[in-house]
Amino acid sequence: MLRSLPLVLMLAVPASLLSAQTPNAAKYPDPPAGYDKKRDDIPRGKLEVVEYESKSVGIKRRASIYTPPGYSKDTKYPVFYLLHGIGGDENEWPRGARPEVILDNLYADKKLAPMIVVMPNGRASKEITARSPFGQQSPAFAAFEKDLLTDLIPFIEKTYPVKADREHRALAGLSMGGGQSLNFGLGNLDTFAWVGGFSSAPNTKPTAQLLKDPEDAKKKLKLLYVACGDKDNLFRISENVHKYLDEKKVPHEYRVIPGGAHDFKVWKSDLYHFAQLIFREPGQATPVKKDEPKAVEKKAPDKADDEGKPSATNTGNAQYPRVHADGRATFRLKAPDAKKVQVFTNYGLGPRGHWDMTKGNDGTWTFTSPPIVPGFHYYAFLVDGVLMNDPGTDTFFGTGKPTSAIEIPEKGVDFFHIQDVPHGEIRTRWYKSTVTGQSRRAMIYTPPGYDADATKKYPVLYLQHGGGEDETGWGKQGHMSFILDNLIAARKAVPMIVVMEKGYAARANAAPQPAGPGRGDGVAFEDLVMKDLIPMIDSTYRTMADREHRAIAGLSMGAGQAMQIGMSHLDTFSVIGAFSGLRPLDTKTAFGGVFADPKAFDKKLNLLYLHSGTVGLDEGIHRTMKSLHATLTEGGSRNVVFRDAPGLAHEWQTWRLALHDFAPRLFQPKK
Numbered sequence: 001m002l003r004s005l006p007l008v009l010m011l012a013v014p015a016s017l018l019s020a021q022t023p024n025a026a027k028y029p030d031p032p033a034g035y036d037k038k039r040d041d042i043p044r045g046k047l048e049v050v051e052y053e054s055k056s057v058g059i060k061r062r063a064s065i066y067t068p069p070g071y072s073k074d075t076k077y078p079v080f081y082l083l084h085g086i087g088g089d090e091n092e093w094p095r096g097a098r099p100e101v102i103l104d105n106l107y108a109d110k111k112l113a114p115m116i117v118v119m120p121n122g123r124a125s126k127e128i129t130a131r132s133p134f135g136q137q138s139p140a141f142a143a144f145e146k147d148l149l150t151d152l153i154p155f156i157e158k159t160y161p162v163k164a165d166r167e168h169r170a171l172a173g174l175s176m177g178g179g180q181s182l183n184f185g186l187g188n189l190d191t192f193a194w195v196g197g198f199s200s201a202p203n204t205k206p207t208a209q210l211l212k213d214p215e216d217a218k219k220k221l222k223l224l225y226v227a228c229g230d231k232d233n234l235f236r237i238s239e240n241v242h243k244y245l246d247e248k249k250v251p252h253e254y255r256v257i258p259g260g261a262h263d264f265k266v267w268k269s270d271l272y273h274f275a276q277l278i279f280r281e282p283g284q285a286t287p288v289k290k291d292e293p294k295a296v297e298k299k300a301p302d303k304a305d306d307e308g309k310p311s312a313t314n315t316g317n318a319q320y321p322r323v324h325a326d327g328r329a330t331f332r333l334k335a336p337d338a339k340k341v342q343v344f345t346n347y348g349l350g351p352r353g354h355w356d357m358t359k360g361n362d363g364t365w366t367f368t369s370p371p372i373v374p375g376f377h378y379y380a381f382l383v384d385g386v387l388m389n390d391p392g393t394d395t396f397f398g399t400g401k402p403t404s405a406i407e408i409p410e411k412g413v414d415f416f417h418i419q420d421v422p423h424g425e426i427r428t429r430w431y432k433s434t435v436t437g438q439s440r441r442a443m444i445y446t447p448p449g450y451d452a453d454a455t456k457k458y459p460v461l462y463l464q465h466g467g468g469e470d471e472t473g474w475g476k477q478g479h480m481s482f483i484l485d486n487l488i489a490a491r492k493a494v495p496m497i498v499v500m501e502k503g504y505a506a507r508a509n510a511a512p513q514p515a516g517p518g519r520g521d522g523v524a525f526e527d528l529v530m531k532d533l534i535p536m537i538d539s540t541y542r543t544m545a546d547r548e549h550r551a552i553a554g555l556s557m558g559a560g561q562a563m564q565i566g567m568s569h570l571d572t573f574s575v576i577g578a579f580s581g582l583r584p585l586d587t588k589t590a591f592g593g594v595f596a597d598p599k600a601f602d603k604k605l606n607l608l609y610l611h612s613g614t615v616g617l618d619e620g621i622h623r624t625m626k627s628l629h630a631t632l633t634e635g636g637s638r639n640v641v642f643r644d645a646p647g648l649a650h651e652w653q654t655w656r657l658a659l660h661d662f663a664p665r666l667f668q669p670k671k
Contacts (some may be wrong), residue, residue, distance in 0.1 A: 021176045023242075028227075031272045038101050041106035043615040043649075045070030047100045049090065052155035056146045057124050063152065063423065064090045066100050067116040067160075069107055070615030072622070075646040076163045078279045079156060080117045080194075081148070082271075083173025083180050086137060086201065089130050090121045094238035096264045102272055108373045109350070110327075113279040114647060115170075116160055120144075120152055122177055141176055141203060145184045149191065167222065172196030174267040175234075180312055182226075182241065186211050189220040194278045196225035197616045198270040199262055200237050207244035211402065214248035223277055224252035224382070227270050229260020235536045281522055311393065312407040313376075318392035321406050327371035329406055333390065336363025338383050343367055347378035347399055348651055350360075351407070354382060367456055374410030375653025376477055377404045396476050400468045405477070416479040416656045421489035422448035426475045431536045435528040437508030440501070443471045445481055447488055447495035457542045459549035459667040460497045462529070463659075464558025466581075474659075477652050483660050494667045501529070526565050530572070553577025553609070555655045567591035570604050575666060577609040578656040580617075580650050582624050587631050595628070598635030607665060608632075608640045611658035616649030641665070 045068045069663030070075070082099070084092035093099050099117065106112035113671070123129070123146040125140035157164045159198070171192045173181040180201030185195030187210075197204070204210065217224075230239035242254040260266040283406040290380045308330055313517075320332040331343050342354040350369060351450035374555055378398050380387050389395055395402035424447045432526070433440050447458065463480065465473035480498065487493035505525040536546040551572050554562040559581025566576035587595040595601055601608075610616045610625040621643055631641035643661055648654040 002071060007065045014351070018648050023256050026270075028255045028257075031269055031382060032459050035105055035272055036102050036268055038098075038106075039105055041107065043619060044102060045100055045107070046071065052152060052157070052159075054124070054147050054151040055196060056143075056151050057126060059126055061121055061124075061147070061151075061299060062090050063118055063120040064094055064543075065160075066119070068112075068114040068116070068637065069104060070114070070613070070619055070647060070651075071116075072644065072646055073161050073615050074644065075114075075614075076161050077114055077116045078168035078170070079160075079162050080115050080172070080275070080278060081152075082117055082119045083122045083171070083177025084119070085173075085175035085177055086134055086141070087130055088177075089123065090119055091117045097268045097271060099271060102268060103275060104554050106272070106275060110373060111276050115279060116156070116162060116276075118152070120148070122173070132582055135556050144180060145187075147434055148184060149188065150664065153191070159190050160388055162425050166191055167219070168279065170194035170196070170223075172198065172225070172270075172274055174198040174270070175203045175262065176203055179237075182210060184622050186217065189217060193220060193222040195221065195223070196270070196274045197227070197238065197241070198274075199228045199232055199234055200241070200265050201234060202237060204241065206238050207240060210241065211244070211248065211250065213248050217250050221251070224250065224278065225255070225270075225274050226252060227255035227257065227266075227274075229257040229262065229266045231259055232262045232266070234262060245370075255306065282655075312409075313393050313396075313405050313427055315392060315394050318393050320652045321390070323406070323408055324368075326520075327374065327408055328369050329372055329408065330366065330368045330420060331357065331379075331390070332364055332392075333357070333381055333383070334362075334364045335383055340367065340382075340384055341365040342382040343369070344380040344382050344387060346648070347376040347380070347403065349379040371409045372406075373648065373651075373653070374408045374413070375648070375651055375656075376405055377651070378402055380406050380634060385625035397470045398468060410653070415486060415660050416483050418482050419486055419489075421492075423485050424450065424481055424488075424561055426481050429536075429540065431532065433528055435524055435532055436505055437505060440532075441471060442502075442536075442537075443475055443500040444488060445484060445498035445500070446541070447497070448485060449495070450497075450542075454542075457544045458495060458497045460499060460537060460541075460543050460551070461663075461666060462499045462501075462533075462550075462552040462562075464503050464552075464554030464561050465500065466554075466556030466558055471500045474498075474500050478656055478659065480659060484663060485658065487660070487663055493663045494662075496667060497537070497541055497543060499533065501533055503554075522564065525561065526568070529565055530569060532661040534572070547574045548606075549574075551607075553574035553576065553579065553662060554581065555579040555658070556581045556650065564592070566594075566605075567594055570594075574606040575609070576605065576607070577658075577662050578611070578622055578625070579655050579662075580612045582621055582628065584624050585628070587628065595632060598632045598637035601632065602637050602639045605639055609662050610640070610642045611644065611654075611661065613645045613650060613654040615647060618648070618650050618654065621650075 021432050045066055047183055048065050049064050051060045053061055102632040122144045123140040124143040128140040169192050171181045171185040178197035182197040183205050185192045226238050226241050228235050245252045257266050308324040310319050311321050311323050322330045341357040345354050355367050357367040359365050393404040396405050424445055427444045429442045463474055477552050488495050505528045506521050507524045552562045552566045559578035560574055563578050566573045612622045612625055614622050631642045643659050645654045
């Protein structure tokens with residue numbers, strides 16, 4: 001960073017010569033309040049310092065590396081190389097801007113493509129350091145081009161799971177690093193497709209040398225971003241680059257920050273905007289800001305910003321909530337006497353904190369959200385502090401009570417949609433439990449054709465819901481019947497019966513449980529499954545009543561139940577599936593030591609299937625499952641499978657994917 005520039009760099013520009021205009025000021029407003037403040041209850045990336053061998057310099061060099069929330073070595077990421085100023089090093093961005101906080105917040109608001117950010121020391125020299133006289137540092141900054149191309153990028157691409165092509169590399173920097181980014185980025189368009197200069201310093205090459213082949217640049221550049229504050233003494237550098245690009249008709253984003261000086265207030269703002277633009281396809285809309293609902297409402301619709309369609313979860317002819325093509329959603333509620341109305345987001349719809357709605361002249365409150373992760377999401381309204389469901393949507397038992405929900409479609413994903421194939425049925429079955437002393441309800445999926453052949457028998461999957469949900473969850477929220485119908489029609493899954501029971505139980509005459517979703521007595525539920533549920537299913541339905549044709553699985557709380565019940569009754573179940581639900585365990589002692597000998601474990605269980613998302617609550621579960629899978633496979637087990645849903649959290653889209661991958665593995669003939 002240019003804290004104190006040598007005289008040769010401090011070329012003051014009279015205010016009268018500065019542009020009075022502020023290009024793209026509306027397009028790039030000041031970031032919202034709190035954008036650079038650490039927030040609670042959101043997924044976090046990781047910031048670390050690494051060393052790499054620089055053959056071009058002849059020493060080991062350091063770089064700060066940001067990996068995004070939910071980072072997984074099984075996922076390939078684009079890479080953003082972010083450079084510092086003349087007085088800084090690999091620690092300048094972390095010290096001056098806390099970029100990990102800005103990026104985490106953007107990621108939580110669904111405004112950022114997951115990416116790895118590399119912040120190197122842009123001074124390639126054995127002797128020259130940040131403390132050396134500025135006049136001696138220029139050659140070291142110029143020499144960094146070779147280190148970047150021949151040492152650092154190969155190291156990153158060997159060490160991290162990255163997409164190693166020009167379209168997935170970005171380069172930007174502040175001050176001296178801004179000049180480096182323009183020099184190196186525009187000079188190596190076969191390496192970088194996204195280039196940004198923030199308050200670029202006079203190390204920036206003369207414009208004619210900076211872009212020797214404008215026509216080639218037009219073809220290869222996905223983004224060229226040039227920005228500077230209009231009170232910055234180096235404003236003329238960026239302005240000259242902009243004028244040259246305009247003259248040559250090279251597309252670029254030119255941003256002038258009104259009142260902006262040569263400091264981190266400007267550069268943090270540049271990072272906030274630039275990071276949202278990179279690694280997006282041409283024409284892809286930049287997500288709207290959650291604190292600007294009024295602007296969203298007034299914006300004229302186009303292909304990427306249309307009027308939307310009613311959510312698939314709406315009741316009757318209700319027109320709201322509406323889902324837009326880019327994943328945003330518009331909510332409305334007529335409450336003319338209300339003083340404050342919010343969309344309650346804590347159920348997983350968006351980041352915690354709720355979304356304030358705007359009141360119209362007719363008493364209707366409206367809010368258009370940022371893009372929402374595809375899938376099924378619970379939500380509610382807060383009306384003057386009172387929680388209520390949206391009268392425009394169906395309700396789903398999923399937060400310990402009936403709750404509104406919205407479905408955000410994922411383009412090209414229809415495996416859980418109803419299709420023109422033979423359909424099974426979800427039937428309701430009441431039975432008396434000897435364990436609880438009460439009548440209980442189970443939901444039973446029978447496959448297509450079940451009633452057509454009274455002699456055919458079927459294997460059975462016992463499928464459990466999560467905490468706060470009930471036996472209707474897999475059918476209503478999870479669309480399990482459509483998933484199975486489609487898989488069976490495609491001959492990818494064996495026709496099977498699926499049993500879904502409420503996962504809470506208390507023994508007869510037990511003390512009353514506190515109000516709320518609760519978890520009940522886990523041992524009582526285990527006894528209920530073994531003593532009441534399985535015998536009832538085998539006596540009522542045409543089942544293949546042996547362990548080879550019986551599996552148990554579940555999500556979250558239900559995954560814990562599946563593990564406990566399945567591992568404790570390996571003479572009853574041959575397959576166990578855990579979706580987003582595994583606590584850290586000791587593989588030597590857990591479940592009676594069943595994992596202690598991985599090869600022997602294979603003789604006891606045909607399949608242990610583990611699946612989770614990678615962010616939010618699932619981030620820790622993912623690590624635990626991955627560790628168990630590694631321990632078992634390294635010990636010789638071949639009957640354990642681990643799959644994940646990168647970028648997804650503890651949510652129904654994750655569990656739909658899990659069932660879709662799990663079901664085809666069940667009850668297949670042994671090879």
